[in-house]
Amino acid sequence: MIQNLVAIFLAAILTENYVLNQFLGICPFLGVSKKVNTALGMSIAVTFVMVLATAVTWPLYTYLLVPNKLEYLETIVFILVIAALVQLVETILKKYIPSLYNALGVYLPLITTNCAVLGVTMLVIERGQADATFGYVESLVNAFGAGIGFLVAMVLFAGVRERLELCDIPKSLRGLPITLVAASLVAVSFLGFQGLVDGLLG
Amino acid sequence: MAKSLAKEFTKGIIKENPVLCLVLGTCPTLAVSTAAVNAIGMGIAATLVLVCSNAVISLLRKVIPDKVRIPAYITIIAGFVTIVQMLVKAYAPDIDKALGIYLPLIVVNCIILGRAEMFASKNNVLPSILDGLGMGVGFTAALLLMGCIREFFGAGSLFGIPITSGFMAPIIIFILPPGGFFVFGMLIALASKLANKEQPVESTGCASCPMAASCSKISEKEGAAK
Numbered sequence: 434m435i436q437n438l439v440a441i442f443l444a445a446i447l448t449e450n451y452v453l454n455q456f457l458g459i460c461p462f463l464g465v466s467k468k469v470n471t472a473l474g475m476s477i478a479v480t481f482v483m484v485l486a487t488a489v490t491w492p493l494y495t496y497l498l499v500p501n502k503l504e505y506l507e508t509i510v511f512i513l514v515i516a517a518l519v520q521l522v523e524t525i526l527k528k529y530i531p532s533l534y535n536a537l538g539v540y541l542p543l544i545t546t547n548c549a550v551l552g553v554t555m556l557v558i559e560r561g562q563a564d565a566t567f568g569y570v571e572s573l574v575n576a577f578g579a580g581i582g583f584l585v586a587m588v589l590f591a592g593v594r595e596r597l598e599l600c601d602i603p604k605s606l607r608g609l610p611i612t613l614v615a616a617s618l619v620a621v622s623f624l625g626f627q628g629l630v631d632g633l634l635g
Numbered sequence: 636m637a638k639s640l641a642k643e644f645t646k647g648i649i650k651e652n653p654v655l656c657l658v659l660g661t662c663p664t665l666a667v668s669t670a671a672v673n674a675i676g677m678g679i680a681a682t683l684v685l686v687c688s689n690a691v692i693s694l695l696r697k698v699i700p701d702k703v704r705i706p707a708y709i710t711i712i713a714g715f716v717t718i719v720q721m722l723v724k725a726y727a728p729d730i731d732k733a734l735g736i737y738l739p740l741i742v743v744n745c746i747i748l749g750r751a752e753m754f755a756s757k758n759n760v761l762p763s764i765l766d767g768l769g770m771g772v773g774f775t776a777a778l779l780l781m782g783c784i785r786e787f788f789g790a791g792s793l794f795g796i797p798i799t800s801g802f803m804a805p806i807i808i809f810i811l812p813p814g815g816f817f818v819f820g821m822l823i824a825l826a827s828k829l830a831n832k833e834q835p836v837e838s839t840g841c842a843s844c845p846m847a848a849s850c851s852k853i854s855e856k857e858g859a860a861k
Contacts, residue, residue: 453812454812455666455812456661456662456663456665456666456812456815457662457666457740458662459661459662459665460661460662460745463661505717505720505721506717507739508713508716508717508720508739508742509710509713509714509716509717512709512713512742512743513706513709513710513713516706516709545705545709547743548662548740548743548744551739551740551742551743552736552740555736555739555740556736559736605824605825605827605828606820606824608827609658609820609823610820610821610823610824610827611820612820613816613817613819613820613823614816614817614820614821616816616820617813617814617815617816617817617820618813620811620812620813620816621808621813623812624811624812624813
């Protein structure tokens with residue numbers, strides 16, 4: 434049981450990294466990764482919302498949509514739940530934990546339309562349909578791992594980008610193109626983890 | 636009149652190409668461009684949603700209160716995405732399988748929300764439909780270009796027909812994730828070289844993103860930290 438959960442967690446971080454292997458959440462990955470601290474703040478907010486969103490959407494899908502044969506409403510229900518949830522979290526943080534709000538608050542509205550959050554809630558449902566042992570706890574662990582994977586990719590990449598600023602880059606490659614090439618190289622390094630999780634725990 | 640309408644259509648294809656010039660919708664661009672066929676499927680699905688949502692949002696632009704416009708737009712877009720999802724599942728199950736999670740993720744594609752916010756909420760129905768159509772065609776063209784390059788180098792074929800199988804081994808990395816980032820970066824560099832831009836393409840199309848207002852807080856914070 435625990436071994437299985439660890440395997441899911443590690444796979445979500447390393448081999449199924451949401452940013453570098455599945456291309457989810459590229460916009461914040463490219464947009465907010467200029468500085469290590471902003472990258473860290475954004476990814477902590479994303480991890481938090483990912484786990485929370487999965488915690489809410491999974492029971493909603495399993496106990497409300499499926500019994501009523503409304504599975505086709507998945508997309509519309511999930512996006513509205515996430516949007517409402519983000520708004521709620523923002524309001525609660527602002528009222529009760531202002532220090533945390535100051536640190537994470539600015540990132541929250543951005544997360545509503547982040548495809549990584551919607552993606553993780555839908556992918557865990559998909560995995561649950563393919564594999565009956567993949568239940569609520571596994572989904573939550575997967576969501577948490579996905580968030581941490583996002584954090585790892587963001588922080589690593591922010592480090593790479595801070596160094597890029599000092600380089601002399603050909604004119605037409607400046608800005609986004611060289612950033613994408615750098616992202617490509619970081620993605621190559623993540624290819625190296627292929628098979629690692631199975632080898633470690635299998 | 637006819638001339639300005641034609642302009643609304645053509646601007647999305649080259650001058651304001653949503654992928655290569657405005658740099659919107661990067662996630663699906665990178666994810667589904669492993670083969671030319673997937674690129675076309677994704678492009679058509681997104682175009683359909685874009686045209687329909689632009690039309691409806693333009694019709695409702697005076698009814699929707701300003702404060703709740705983003706949730707309202709998202710709901711409208713999600714409705715159309717669900718319809719497209721059902722259509723694709725029924726008539727093109729292979730494409731549905733290939734696109735997988737990225738088909739429902741059209742909901743959060745910033746091209747669609749961006750055009751709703753930037754164009755459809757300020758213009759009449761006909762220009763909005765043409766704007767959606769032009770942007771959709773531009774998106775499809777960019778996806779197709781990337782799909783062809785990656786399929787040609789990565790799998791040695793085009794639209795599934797083998798081309799280089801006799802004399803060149805496929806460079807598999809092109810269809811893996813790193814190849815996606817690399818080809819995309821090179822295409823943007825080429826586009827900015829051809830457009831002869833003085834300013835380099837800095838980051839994703841922030842100005843056209845509906846979340847730009849909250850995002851600028853981040854840049855302010857960064858500025859203050861300096």
